[in-house]
Amino acid sequence: MSDAFFVVLMAMIGGAIRVSTPFLFVALGETLTEKSGRINLGLEGNLVLGAMVAYATSYSTGNPWAGVLAAGVAGTVLSAGHGWICKLPKVNDIAVGIAFMNLGTGLAFFFGKPFIQPTAPRLDAIALGGWSSNPQVRQALMVNPLFFVGLGLAVFLWWMLKNTRWGLVVRMTGDSAASARAMGVSVDLVRLLATASGGFLAGIGGAFLSLYYPGSWNESLSSGQGLMAVALVIFARWNPLRCVWAALLFGATGALGPALQSIGISKGYYFFNAAPYILTLIIMILSARSKAASREAPGELSIVK
Amino acid sequence: MTMTTISRRGLLKAGVAAAAASALPFSAARAAGDITIGALYVGPRDDFGWNQSHAAAMDILRGVPGVTVVEEENVPETDSVAKSMESMINLDGANLILATSFGYYNPFVLDTAAKYPDVQLRHCAPLWNPETDPKNAGSYFSYLNQAHYVNGVAAGLSSASGKLGFVAAKPVQTVLSNCNSFLLGARSVNPNATVQVIFTGEWSMPVREAEATNALIDAGCDVIGCHVDSPKVVIETAEARGAKTCGHNADQRSLAPNGFITGAESKWSTTYKIYAEALMKGEEVPNLIAGGYHNDMVMNTPFGAGATPEAIAAATAAIEGLKAGKPIYVGPLKDNKGNLVIEGAMDNYAPELEKMNYLLDGVMGSTT
Structure with missing residues (x-):
């Protein structure tokens, strides 16, 4: 039994590392956007478009890192559109976000047709499990560099929002637009930049999906991961460091279903496959009840006002 | 509200009638016997899976003189399939509609067949009922489990451990039958072979398919078979881990230059x-x-390249056996809960096999 426990544990650690990266990038991007006082529900569109652009670029140029960059640029352009439209009077950012989600996926499906068949060069992993003779440990510790980039970015964002002038401006814009204007800050410009940067990160999350894991482009690739990542931001209460834990937890529970079946616990796999969503709901209910949660929400968000 | 009685479709039809009248000399020049065949796919036609298997057959038809092929991809199993079929009939003049996804049949194929009695509609699943359904509708389907049996024979002789894995979508009859046939094929050459199955619960969910493939390889399986809509992710993930693979639905050999053994395909072109x-x-x-x-x-x-010479020889012999009617299911066979499910030798097309809701002894996994 301890063997079986080890298998599941390793699968969950491996799953957390493999599956969490796109969630992490999208959640960090959304955190930055929401900290400036806007909600961009369209990041699912960025994720899918980023995945397609990354795959197409990697296939055409032979360089997967060029694909990662192109995915970021595509995400930036898409989200800049969101940021620009939302500054117009009487525009609802949530409705625009849903429109941009459909626009992003639609563009990706339309232009992605010729790239379903070919195989593009993919990102390499760093083997960190060389010290272990156990093949499972070695497999679980095959880590893509983008995972570490995501971790570093989370720390950087956390530090930047807390300690720098730029961070202060973003937070102020998100908490009280009136105060920001009084300070002479252009609220629309800050939000445009925050939304576009968030879109850049979400695009890179998409590149991870198509260029590393699962590592191919097709139309059902994301299956709603971008939407879940937006929900993770509330779950992480707008804190970039908590986004890391939320993404890791989500990835680990996602690996639970297949891992349990592989050691022979095959009853009720529909339930285990739903585990990440059930867990998110439970934590959302618990955290929504605490007073601290409502204090941490940026005051300018349309869902808070 | 008289406006609503003029449907978009009706307007299009009127427009087409006008266009056809003006183009009469050209349409009359069309040789007698020329036909138009329309096909509808639920996903992209180059998905390395189910849709590609149909699209490949349509490409063969395209080369036949006198045949015009029209296709539409990504048609959801909703009212939009009815609209697509009507548009193929009215605008393209289709004589035959091939509806390739399960959910197209009831009510869309049935209703369209009743509305256009001069057009033939054929649906890819065993659903047509000769007593109640329109005479211009019909069904076609293949017993793909026979090819999965051959997969199993080749896999059994290409595996070093005798532990095979199977990534499956949902525990429905066709999937269970393919998985069981895969086991019986492997057992026909290696009585100790086992098949471990992981159900993803969805027809297409790439991240979970990759997770399932990794989990099976971690559990010691060295050959991975599958039944999901688009096996590309399964095949590529297994190849990257150094495991061998058996395909499903379409030709996936190019995805795994080192480990591909063989794959089960329907030959819709026939x-x-x-x-x-x-x-x-x-x-x-x-x-x-x-x-x-x-x-x-x-x-x-x-x-x-993943198939050993013995595997190729045994699989080729198995194909000859199936052509001659050699049965796959030969009892007594128990399911993996210990119940006797098949007593004697079953014909490969026996109706009892259509009710399969179990995994055989030797398959590790559960249908619930």
């Missing part, structure tokens, strides 16, 4: 050629076409 020939001669189009190896409706992908 059926489609029968349809086209009947239409061109003005004969009746058969309502029901079903079959497997004996009537050239399934095939196996050419062997890849």
